[in-house]
Amino acid sequence: MTAVARIADDAQALAVAAELAAQFRKDAAERDARRRLPRTELDRLTASGLLALTVPAEFGGADVRSVTLAEIFRLLAAADASLAQIPQSHFVYVNVLRRQGTPDQREFFFREVLAGKRFGNAQSEAGTRHVQDIRTRLDRQADGSYVLTGVKHYSTGALFADWIPVLARTEDDSLHVAYVPRDAPGVTVDDDWDGMGQRTTASGTVRLDAVAVPADRVVPHHLTFAGPQLHGAVAQLLHAAIDTGIASGALAEAVEFVRTKSRPWFESGFETAAEDPLLIQRFGELSIQVRSAEALLGAAARSVDAARDDLTDDTAAAASVAVATAKVSAANAAVEVASALFEVSGTRSALDSLGLHRHWRDARTHTLHDPSRWKVQHIGRYVLNGTRPPRHGLL
Incomplete structure (x- = not known):
C-alpha cells in the first residue's frame, strides 16, 4: 500500500x-x-x-x-x-x-x-416516494449482528472505496449507517452512471444482497438529529464549495480563452477581444458573481466553525442558514458563469474538442443534488419569523 x-x-x-x-x-x-x-x-x-x-x-x-x-x-x-x-x-x-x-x-x-482507506457512500434510492424514504433494511440477527439488503443509486465514491457507508433502517424504522467493506460478500458496485455532467464520478449503483454486518460496524445515525447538529451543514458546505469551484474554474477558462483565442467583434473597433467594452462589462458582472459566491462560502464555513466550537440550537440554525445561503448563491453562479463562458468566448468555444462545455454540464448536473428553492424558503422563514430550519440532514 x-x-x-x-x-x-x-x-x-x-x-x-x-x-x-x-x-x-x-x-x-x-x-x-x-x-x-x-x-x-x-x-x-x-x-x-x-x-x-x-x-x-x-x-x-x-x-x-x-x-x-x-x-x-x-x-x-x-x-x-x-x-x-x-x-x-x-x-x-x-x-x-x-x-x-x-x-x-x-x-x-x-x-x-x-492509513489511506477511503469511504464511499450508498444512501440515495431510486423509485421511492422521496429522498428520505429509505427502504434498505438492516435486519438484526440472534447474535446481535445484522443482515443488510437493498439497492442504492447515485453512490458517488463507492467504486473507489475501501469502506461503503450504507444508510439503512432497522426493524423499528430508525436510521443507521452500516460501514461495509467494498469487497464484502453480497456487495456489488456497478459503474452505470451516465449523467451528462460529472461524468467521471462513477456515481453508479450499489446492490446489497444479504450482506453480513457485525454489530460494531453499525452507527445509530438517527441520534444525530435528536439535538443540535451540523451533519447537514457540513455536507451542504462541501456541495456549495464544489459549485463555487465550478464557477471560478469556468471564469478562469473564459478569461484565458478571450485573452488568447477570441477575435474582436468587427464593430468594436479594437484590435483584441479583451479591449471590447461590452466584454469588459460582462466579465465584471461575472467576476462579481463568482466573488460573491466565494465570500458567502467563506462566511458559511466560519459559521460552521463557530457552531462546532459552541453547539446549540441557535448556533446550529445560524450555520445551516449561512450554508444554505452560500449554496443558493454558488448554484446560481455555477450555472450562469459556465453558460456565459460561451457567450463571451464566441463560436469557437463551442467546439467539442475543446471540452469547455464540461463546466456547464458539471454545473447543471451537480446543482440538481437538492433544490435551491427549498433552501430559499428556509432562509426566508428564519429571517422573517426566526424559525429554525429542520433537522433532516439536507440543510
Whole structure:
C-alpha cells in the first residue's frame, strides 16, 4: 500500500491542495471527454493525506477547520469538479463517526482513514416516494449482528472505496449507517452512471444482497438529529464549495480563452477581444458573481466553525442558514458563469474538442443534488419569523 503523508495543519493542507489542483487541471478535459475514471488522481489525493484532514487531533489527525476544508474543495472543483465530488461523502461519513461512533469505532475507523482507506457512500434510492424514504433494511440477527439488503443509486465514491457507508433502517424504522467493506460478500458496485455532467464520478449503483454486518460496524445515525447538529451543514458546505469551484474554474477558462483565442467583434473597433467594452462589462458582472459566491462560502464555513466550537440550537440554525445561503448563491453562479463562458468566448468555444462545455454540464448536473428553492424558503422563514430550519440532514 502507498504511504500516506501526514498533514500537520491548515496552512499545509491548503498548500498541498493547491499543488494537486494545478496538476489535476491539466488533464481534466481529457478525462471528461473519454470518461476516464480518475483512479490514479484519487490515489494521489489519498497519498497526499488530504482525506484524513478531519480526523480529530486526539487520534492523530490535523482536524482542520471548515474554512480550510471548504477552500480545498473549491480549489479541487475549479480544476476538476468530478474529482472533487468523489471524496465529498468520505468527509460526511467521517463526520458521522465523530458524532455518533463509539470510542472503539472511532479508534478503528480513524486509524483506517489515516492509513489511506477511503469511504464511499450508498444512501440515495431510486423509485421511492422521496429522498428520505429509505427502504434498505438492516435486519438484526440472534447474535446481535445484522443482515443488510437493498439497492442504492447515485453512490458517488463507492467504486473507489475501501469502506461503503450504507444508510439503512432497522426493524423499528430508525436510521443507521452500516460501514461495509467494498469487497464484502453480497456487495456489488456497478459503474452505470451516465449523467451528462460529472461524468467521471462513477456515481453508479450499489446492490446489497444479504450482506453480513457485525454489530460494531453499525452507527445509530438517527441520534444525530435528536439535538443540535451540523451533519447537514457540513455536507451542504462541501456541495456549495464544489459549485463555487465550478464557477471560478469556468471564469478562469473564459478569461484565458478571450485573452488568447477570441477575435474582436468587427464593430468594436479594437484590435483584441479583451479591449471590447461590452466584454469588459460582462466579465465584471461575472467576476462579481463568482466573488460573491466565494465570500458567502467563506462566511458559511466560519459559521460552521463557530457552531462546532459552541453547539446549540441557535448556533446550529445560524450555520445551516449561512450554508444554505452560500449554496443558493454558488448554484446560481455555477450555472450562469459556465453558460456565459460561451457567450463571451464566441463560436469557437463551442467546439467539442475543446471540452469547455464540461463546466456547464458539471454545473447543471451537480446543482440538481437538492433544490435551491427549498433552501430559499428556509432562509426566508428564519429571517422573517426566526424559525429554525429542520433537522433532516439536507440543510
